[in-house]
Amino acid sequence: MYLILAAAATATLVMTIGQSSLSLKIRDTLTLPSVLEELLSCPYCLSHWVAALLTIPLAEGFFHWILLWLATVAVSQVFILPINMVLNATHSG
Numbered sequence: 674m675y676l677i678l679a680a681a682a683t684a685t686l687v688m689t690i691g692q693s694s695l696s697l698k699i700r701d702t703l704t705l706p707s708v709l710e711e712l713l714s715c716p717y718c719l720s721h722w723v724a725a726l727l728t729i730p731l732a733e734g735f736f737h738w739i740l741l742w743l744a745t746v747a748v749s750q751v752f753i754l755p756i757n758m759v760l761n762a763t764h765s766g
Contacts, residue, residue: 675731679745683724684752691719692760716753720746 686697690696691713700713716741724745 676744676748679724679727679731680748680751681721682727683745683749686723687716687719687749687753688756691716716757717750720753721750724749
């Protein structure tokens, strides 16, 4: 159950930070290094960082944290990919 909740939270934060119009406006006004800009605009990349932070309090040790982190990233893609496909279709069409 914690995995699904962590994955849903990861997906929500990733889409808010990476794709929302408010965050895009903020990023446009800031001068960010290209590597950081790429990490913030890629939902898959950003999901690794968000999931790593969200799973720390849930883990019962280092190896458990690694497994939980990677599993959370994998499950979060189930939420992120359909949303991202709809957003890309809306913006391109």
